[in-house]
Amino acid sequence: MQFTLLASALAAFAASAVSASPVSNAARMILDVWAPTIISPNASTIWTEGQQYNVTWDTSNAPVNISNGASVLLTKLSLVALASGFDLRQGWVTITCPSDVIPGNNYSIILFGDSGDQSEQFSIISPMQSILGL
Ligand SMILES: *[C@@H]1O[C@H](CO)[C@@H](O)[C@H](O)[C@H]1NC(C)=O
Ligand SMILES: *[C@@H]1O[C@H](CO)[C@@H](O)[C@H](O)[C@H]1NC(C)=O
Ligand SMILES: *[C@@H]1O[C@H](CO)[C@@H](O)[C@H](O)[C@H]1NC(C)=O
Ligand SMILES: *[C@@H]1O[C@H](CO)[C@@H](O)[C@H](O)[C@H]1NC(C)=O
Numbered sequence: 001m002q003f004t005l006l007a008s009a010l011a012a013f014a015a016s017a018v019s020a021s022p023v024s025n026a027a028r029m030i031l032d033v034w035a036p037t038i039i040s041p042n043a044s045t046i047w048t049e050g051q052q053y054n055v056t057w058d059t060s061n062a063p064v065n066i067s068n069g070a071s072v073l074l075t076k077l078s079l080v081a082l083a084s085g086f087d088l089r090q091g092w093v094t095i096t097c098p099s100d101v102i103p104g105n106n107y108s109i110i111l112f113g114d115s116g117d118q119s120e121q122f123s124i125i126s127p128m129q130s131i132l133g134l
Helices: 002-019 026-029 127-133
Strands: 036-038 046-048 052-057 071-073 078-086 092-096 104-112 116-118 120-125
Touching: 046 127, 052 104, 071 092, 078 092
Parallel strands: 046 120
Antiparallel strands: 036 052, 052 092, 071 078, 071 104, 104 116, 104 120
16 A cells, blocks of 8 residues: 555654764654544444544644644545545544445545554445444
């Protein structure tokens, strides 16, 4: 997955920057990237297609300066953009669960800002499954 490649490339760069001396300003900026911990969705979350939900994350350790062009992507086999252009400091963003994804387990979201964090895996069900309580 693209994100994983980017994350490991970033991690490798940061690691090499630590051993280099003196540490450049660019390396420092990369070391400072903030990956907020996603609170919801999590392993106990079930989204129903077409419904609105809040994606929430922990802002308690937010640095003073972070860029504000954050985005949320839904991922399983592919990536679907759910929200973008919000402020990471807010700690939440409202999204609509897409109606055109296949109901099932093993979905997760990626919160992407200065850096990225991936949620635990959760499930998406269809409105019919929701009504029938399946
Ligand atoms: C998991 O997500 C649900 C919402 O889907 C939320 O109500 C709950 O508090 C979260 N659990 C934890 C441990 O944060
Ligand atoms: C999302 O969170 C905001 C702020 O707490 C709240 O006003 C709103 O009702 C929530 N929306 C949903 C869909 O839970
Ligand atoms: C945050 O950004 C402002 C404006 O660019 C700058 O003046 C300030 O020094 C920065 N603070 C930190 C802690 O980086
Ligand atoms: C998919 O989700 C199921 C149920 O939550 C879990 O048991 C399984 O380990 C997951 N599979 C993968 C490949 O993560």
